[in-house]
Amino acid sequence: MPAVENTIVICAGGACISAGEISVKESLESTLKEYALDEVVQVVETGCMGACDLGPIMVIYPEGIFYQKLNSENVKKIVEEHLLKGRVVKEFLYTGPAGEVKEKPQEELPFFKKQVKIATRNLGVVDPLSIEEYIARDGYFALTKVIKELSPDKVIEELKKSGLRGRGGAGFPTGLKWEFAKKAESNVKYVICNADEGDPGAFMDRAILEGDPHTVVEAMTIAAYTIGATKGFIYVRAEYPLAIERFSHALETAREYGFLGNNILGTDFSFDIEVRIGAGAFVCGEETALINSIEGKRGIPRVKPPYPAQKGLWNKPTLINNVETYANIPPIILHGGDWFSQFGVEGSRGTKVFALAGKVNNTGLVEVPMGITLRELIYEIGGGVPGGKKLKAVQTGGPSGGCIPEKHIDTPITYDTLKELGTIIGSGGMIVMDEDDCMVDVAKFFLEFTVEESCGQCTPCRDGTKRMLEILERITDGEGTEEDLEKLKELGEHIMKTSLCGLGQTAPQPVLSTMRYFWDEYEAHVKEKRCPAKKCKELTRIVIDKEKCVGCTACARVCPVDAISGSVRNPHEIDSEICTRCGSCLEVCRFGAISKVSP
């Protein structure tokens, strides 16, 4: 067989697949065959490379040339030019927001260079369907070390030293949690992985399961050995079919290799994992609701205490951790707790995976040391806000969190600093908003989410959030009063104090936080019936500037409700009564004659 000359690594993460990766790969493989290159060029599929907005992506090695936004046509051209003639195809290379072209952005761009990858160390590197590749990257070495050399107490000691805190939202120290579960007395214990990832804007758990499923299998097995469990469950949301498929495949191969099942690595330690699937209820991400769901019941939260470590699944001691938390465990075992804690800052050790989404140039996943500032994250790594717009705020922690306004973007990101700012790190979703986003609208948006997702068990959460939403709707419709603003605050504080689970206890956060930083925006809606961001439909109108309009009729033709009148070469006019503020006309006017106004 001829030696392999090139390896093409192609991203088969969920986002790239949704952008057309499958047809790109098929076209790549058939073109390689056509030119008889299929024996000297190896094609490898990996998990998410992090830069999802550039997808589908492939990197050609040994040089490491990075091609982006591929389709079945341009990939043919790359084979013909790059592989056959040795000429890099410039037009499909990475092109930055300012038009700069880079052949090897992975070595050049801060987006890649500033990352410290621990939990995501194998993403975009290994083939998630190959256990051999995982092993070649020190996979299952940590498990072997634990079983052959370390006592459970030593594992816990390393975890405590590492300073690792839960990445699922609550930030509870992982070492301590494992210690509680180990100390609980029972002959039956369980290990659970929480892969219900429901936080809007967070997608690191999905990427880890799809791109490096073995790391979670290995970590759960280490956890079972440490606390003395024989059975484990992973609860994955049904919206993640690819993650379920790849994780299930990892379980099978791990069993074949003796890393899972009976008599692991020839010892008398046995442990196995089963996949359970969610069914579209956000509240099931809460650990006790999740436990109820695994038991085949409605996913409603239980009263805590008792905590799962004492009484969890079928009332047995249960250790439950998040996907990303688990993904950090094997490297901590291999390199030691001290190694992990050198990253990050006091109280927030190690790295954190953040998902950049919304109005930011480089959307995707990045893993960086804790304590990095928001400015570095949004501007250096994220490449800033698109279209030269002004950054307004960043929403963190999803529906349980709050926003960080632009003026605080030099704050280092840690559990404590974000708490002071009235928000949380949560699971690491960062939704970037610019000047066009209305903060009252954003708050309303999260409240809609909570109202829908409340399990209905507690009255304040079920009815109180509905009341808050009604008030917010009045405000964005221009019918809010100053009393409403007071009422919102009161209601919010009451719901937080009296709800049973984290959902209700944090649901008012997005409202209270936007009120704290954007009070003037709330006041403008209420007192002046004005939406400063010109987002709230009832408070904005779309108008045509008669001076600028040349009468090209383009707008009248796109308007779906025929709200625009006027004859050719004469100024046009919008009838506000008919206009639905869909904004279609704004996009087609090439003369800048149409604009939004809020009185």
Add this chain to the structure above:
Amino acid sequence: MSFEEVKNTVKKIYEQVKSENLEERDNLINILHAIQEHYGNYIPLEAAEVLKELTGRPLSEIYEVLTFYTMFSTDKRGKYIIRVCKSLPCHVTGGAAVLKSLKDVLGIDYGQTTEDGLFTLEESSCLGLCGVSPVMLINDEAYGNLTPEKVRKIIEEIKEKERSGVK
């Protein structure tokens, strides 16, 4: 479809799922998923009756579970279930326009099924693909970087596929 048929089918699925599980205790959620998949996107009400016998749980409890989870439906739904993401990252990157165009091409609102029985439109919270927002899921397949034009094209392609009878 007779009660006998449902009974036999549900029983078979129940045994099948159980045999694949490590845990012997019943696993209602996975079983319901399997039943729903078998009947093509819905769970016949009679199934609850059968599950009562099989699991020994009260009927009320089974109904509770059936209605709690938004992904389960006891009404017949379309062959293609479209789940549009309506979470913030998709919203701030043009999700509203995408949703509108979907409603327009399909001629239905949330929770409705097209007359030809092909499409059911549902909303979903974040699908974890915010890097390529706005996003929708059609059955198990995800589509990202949506625009109103792209949406129209995707729906047309499915309709075309159905018309020409390709599976």
